[in-house]
Amino acid sequence: MRPFVRTGQFNAEPKEFDEKTVQVNRVSKKTKGGNRMSFSVLVVVGDKKGRVGVGLGKAADVSSAMRKASTYAQKHLITVPLKGRTIPHEIRIKVGAAQVMMKPAPDGTGVIAGGPVRAVVEAAGIRDIVSKILGTKNKASNVYAAFAALKRLKQI
Numbered sequence: 733m734r735p736f737v738r739t740g741q742f743n744a745e746p747k748e749f750d751e752k753t754v755q756v757n758r759v760s761k762k763t764k765g766g767n768r769m770s771f772s773v774l775v776v777v778g779d780k781k782g783r784v785g786v787g788l789g790k791a792a793d794v795s796s797a798m799r800k801a802s803t804y805a806q807k808h809l810i811t812v813p814l815k816g817r818t819i820p821h822e823i824r825i826k827v828g829a830a831q832v833m834m835k836p837a838p839d840g841t842g843v844i845a846g847g848p849v850r851a852v853v854e855a856a857g858i859r860d861i862v863s864k865i866l867g868t869k870n871k872a873s874n875v876y877a878a879f880a881a882l883k884r885l886k887q888i
Contacts, residue, residue, distance in 0.1 A: 749777040751802055752851045755871045756794060774872050775801035777809075778855025785809040786852065786879045788872070810879075813887035817859040820888045825881040830873035831866035832881050848874035856882060 755774040760767050771794045778784035785808050789800030813820055818836040825832055832849060837860040845853055845863040848871045853861055865874050 749779055749806060750855055752776045752855055753798065754848055754851050754875055756797075759790070771797045773797040773801045774875060775805055776851045776855045776875065777802060777805040778852075778857065780855065780857035782812045782814050782857055783809045784812060784852060784856040784879070784882065786875055810883050812856045812858070812882045813885050814858065815888070818861055819858060819882075819885055821885070823881050823884060825877060825884060826867070827877040827880050828873050829868040830870065830877035832863060832874065832877040833866065834861060834863040834878075834881055836860070837862045846874070847871070849878040851875065852878040852882065 753773060753775055757772045759770050759772055770790055770792050772788060772790045773794060775787050775789070775798060776784065777787070785805035787801035787803070787805030787808070789797040789804060791797040791800055815836065817839060819834060820836065822835045839860055841860045841862065843850055843853055843859065843861055845861060846865045849863050849865060852875055853863070868874065
């Protein structure tokens with residue numbers, strides 16, 4: 733038996749953006765013929781150099797929903813002002829019921845943040861930050877609040 737040998741070159745170019753799936757929801761709608769099932773996926777994309785985007789995709793299957801969410805997020809990127817490895821100033825923002833507080837941290841602190849905020853902050857390339865989620869436990873609301881907080885940051 734011959735060992736498997738791959739012929740030709742495998743052209744896998746590195747991805748420009750790092751994708752992180754935050755939430756996958758199964759959504760069911762009652763119709764005359766029965767239940768109509770679909771999926772909604774919340775994705776955070778970023779290049780870890782200060783650009784980050786958030787997208788929500790809905791489709792009949794998970795892979796299509798993820799593709800839609802990723803495409804939307806890549807089209808709606810924001811640039812986050814950084815001060816070294818952290819953010820330039822403290823910010824506290826309220827979006828709906830979600831409230832997020834973010835503070836700059838000294839070098840070596842790391843990312844001290846809850847799951848949804850951590851996904852957004854790491855995708856943006858922030859390495860040292862202290863944050864706290866206040867208000868709701870809804871992941872989607874917290875992701876959008878963290879995204880809005882990063883959008884409101886000003887370079888000092």
